[in-house]
Amino acid sequence: MREFIVFARKAWTKPFNLNDLASAGRMDVIARCVSSALFISYAIRKDTNIYISLNGPPNPPVLLKFFGDRLRGVYYDERSVAGKINEALKKIDETEEKKEIEVSKGFLVSKQSFENFLKKKALERKIVYLHEEGKDIREIEFSGNEIFVVGDHKGLPKKTEVFLEKLGAEKVSLGPLSYLASHCIVIVHNELDRRGL
Amino acid sequence: MREFIVFARKAWTKPFNLNDLASAGRMDVIARCVSSALFISYAIRKDTNIYISLNGPPNPPVLLKFFGDRLRGVYYDERSVAGKINEALKKIDETEEKKEIEVSKGFLVSKQSFENFLKKKALERKIVYLHEEGKDIREIEFSGNEIFVVGDHKGLPKKTEVFLEKLGAEKVSLGPLSYLASHCIVIVHNELDRRGL
Numbered sequence A, B: 001m002r003e004f005i006v007f008a009r010k011a012w013t014k015p016f017n018l019n020d021l022a023s024a025g026r027m028d029v030i031a032r033c034v035s036s037a038l039f040i041s042y043a044i045r046k047d048t049n050i051y052i053s054l055n056g057p058p059n060p061p062v063l064l065k066f067f068g069d070r071l072r073g074v075y076y077d078e079r080s081v082a083g084k085i086n087e088a089l090k091k092i093d094e095t096e097e098k099k100e101i102e103v104s105k106g107f108l109v110s111k112q113s114f115e116n117f118l119k120k121k122a123l124e125r126k127i128v129y130l131h132e133e134g135k136d137i138r139e140i141e142f143s144g145n146e147i148f149v150v151g152d153h154k155g156l157p158k159k160t161e162v163f164l165e166k167l168g169a170e171k172v173s174l175g176p177l178s179y180l181a182s183h184c185i186v187i188v189h190n191e192l193d194r195r196g197l
Helices: A027-038 A078-094 A114-121 A158-166 A181-195 B027-038 B078-094 B114-121 B158-166 B181-195
Strands: A002-008 A048-054 A062-067 A101-104 A107-110 A126-136 A146-151 A170-173 B002-008 B048-054 B062-067 B101-104 B107-110 B126-136 B146-151 B170-173
Touching: A002 A027, A002 A114, A002 A181, A027 A048, A027 A062, A027 A078, A027 A181, A048 A114, A062 A078, A078 A101, A078 A107, A078 B078, A114 A146, A114 A158, A126 A158, A146 A181, A181 B181, B002 B027, B002 B114, B002 B181, B027 B048, B027 B062, B027 B078, B027 B181, B048 B114, B062 B078, B078 B101, B078 B107, B114 B146, B114 B158, B126 B158, B146 B181
Parallel strands: A002 A048, A002 A146, A126 A146, A126 A170, B002 B048, B002 B146, B126 B146, B126 B170
Antiparallel strands: A048 A062, A062 A107, A101 A107, B048 B062, B062 B107, B101 B107
């Protein structure tokens, strides 16, 4: 199972206007990440999960979980993905409970923090942090049991980088340029596809 | 200069509703292709041009040309790119003339066909057709003087494939899976970035 987590620094944690994703803390960036993680031509990647940590106003953090093997009713355009995220934000806004909510099949939302989620993940998976200064992805061996950490267009805050370092995350680079978050996910997928992982 | 051309089989050739790109012959697919060709993190790829051949109803063909080195006023979310395309379709709809129109800086529209455009391109560039059955991109030498042909989600019509073959196009594959059009562009870019082309 391939796993990605995106740290969205400014993406809103309340419902937003589907006609203006950019103003909702660049929710369009997040929608494209989900789409890049889960879709190939005419199919969904059943072997992939993507998690999004929303850290923008007014009530951070919110954690979204998309499970490729059982996801239903999501299409790959920005508006469709953003519509699902909006559903999740409405549900989490209306509830007082702390527990995880299933928004629809294969799509969950909770108030869990990036740090808390990743600390648990680190017990079972190697953490790979996609970063321009890392080692070249083509030179690195993978087991297929990694979780790839992606920053959004604002990058990761310094304290989050320190946290990742303490967790033993390995920095991996994708090429000589700095790519958009969703494009990073495409490149990682292609590399793992080639290795049959 | 890197060049891409997308053959959009069903994408509309008249103005459409920005709140429903998918219904306009999957204009969202086209918008993502433009975005993937032209944007990296915090920058536009000045070394890249992308051309879109729209072949959907009601007045095909329409050719869009985006020139990275002088493009202005386009952002990388689907809605922004689609908004520019809509502007072009309004202008071409209103004119009786056959000549190319500059919609805004670095963005042109005309009634040229895919075949006509590519025939001329073939005189100066090698044509590479991205196709699952081609040779692996990592095994192929490039000069930096190619134009990459991408099919949309419907693929290329048979007669267009025959046309490409006659032009001497080389089939190139990107990996073991069939990727979304915009993802194909990301993977090609990454490969050429690594080679410094």
